[in-house]
Amino acid sequence: MSKPRASIYKRYIPAVTPPPEFSGSAYWLIFHSGKLLVTETAGITGIPLLPALEQLSMVPLRTLYLGTFEQLPCYAAQVLEETPEPEGMAFRPLRSLYESLDEDLFHLAGKGIQMLAWDETHQFCGRCGTATVLAQTEHSRSCPACGLVSYPRIAPAVITAILKDNRILLAHSPHFVNNMYGLIAGFVEPGETLEDCVQRETMEEVGIKVKNIRYFASQQWPFPHSLMVGFLAEYESGEITVDGEELDHADWFELDRLPVIPSPVSIARKLIDWVVEHHS
CATH class of the missing domain: 3.90.79.10 (Nucleoside Triphosphate Pyrophosphohydrolase)
Structure with missing residues (x-):
């Protein structure tokens, strides 16, 4: 059968909460309207490495921590559709980046966009309508009123x-x-x-x-x-x-x-x- 690709977990360690004392740069998977913000330098496509999203003067609608990629923290963030593109960067449709972006980063970006979509559509309990709470130990949102727990959909x-x-x-x-x-x-x-x-x-x-x-x-x-x-x-x-x-x-x-x-x-x-x- 097909030759299996190397596991992403050789480079990526999933987690829910960021390291409390980290102060360096992190990978930022920044999305709007299904498009990912990428750096484009000398024909090489990459993911922005930033200490904080504020460095790009962007205000996120939501931010989720995904874990570490090559020992650096990795975040997924959703911004407004009208957010301007910083110099040297561009929002590109995720599907179009498969052959230009590092394969593991592409799959991590796929996780990021799915997690953001799940978070956006589960702000309220599907059973009773109460505002949900993001868990600190797993990727889930729970209802404080009736206890319903919602997980990312696959x-x-x-x-x-x-x-x-x-x-x-x-x-x-x-x-x-x-x-x-x-x-x-x-x-x-x-x-x-x-x-x-x-x-x-x-x-x-x-x-x-x-x-x-x-x-x-x-x-x-x-x-x-x-x-x-x-x-x-x-x-x-x-x-x-x-x-x-x-x-x-x-x-x-x-x-x-x-x-x-x-x-x-x-x-x-x-x-x-x-x-x-x-x-x-």
């Missing part, structure tokens, strides 16, 4: 490369740009395993059955808060049928004659590239 989804006679099943959705084709994917529902989800999503989207389902790899996907779990599977039976709405076309493609496929940022592309490498 939505697991499966994505599957399906093979038949050295051809791969690719599908097109009406909202895909540049006539791109992708793999069959969908969110896991309550009461089903990941493998169940592969079976159900494949039947729902293209009307076929699959067999020999095998785990490939996973990828955090902070758009907005998914965990993509990749699988390989083989065609078992059935004829391709699409609903014309979620998908408007799907077909089996020869591995040397693929249409436009997803960019290298996605696990979909990693699955497709693996299939091409091992089945061509």
Whole structure:
């Protein structure tokens, strides 16, 4: 299967509260509207290293401590959309930074944007409406009135490369740009395993059955808060049928004659590239 990437935890130590006596610079993951503030110097993209956000004359809407990255504190902060860009820095869409930003920092930024979104949408208790309190020992918000505890949301989804006679099943959705084709994917529902989800999503989207389902790899996907779990599977039976709405076309493609496929940022592309490498 795929070669696993080195764990982010070789460089990153998660934590909830910052070190009390630290006085140096820290990594600041500063967001607004899904965009991350990055430094751009001599063609190199990085994350601002600052002793405090005030150095950039920015006032955060919210700030969360994430832990240490390469032994330096790391914070995620949300600022107003109209916040000006400091000289030598720019707000860039997070997805566009995958190939230019250090991979571990990209994944840490993904955690930061998800944590900020969770914090913003859980300021009040979903049960009784009371203002919640941020915990000091874990990433959670609790209700002081009824005791309900809310944790950051993660939505697991499966994505599957399906093979038949050295051809791969690719599908097109009406909202895909540049006539791109992708793999069959969908969110896991309550009461089903990941493998169940592969079976159900494949039947729902293209009307076929699959067999020999095998785990490939996973990828955090902070758009907005998914965990993509990749699988390989083989065609078992059935004829391709699409609903014309979620998908408007799907077909089996020869591995040397693929249409436009997803960019290298996605696990979909990693699955497709693996299939091409091992089945061509």
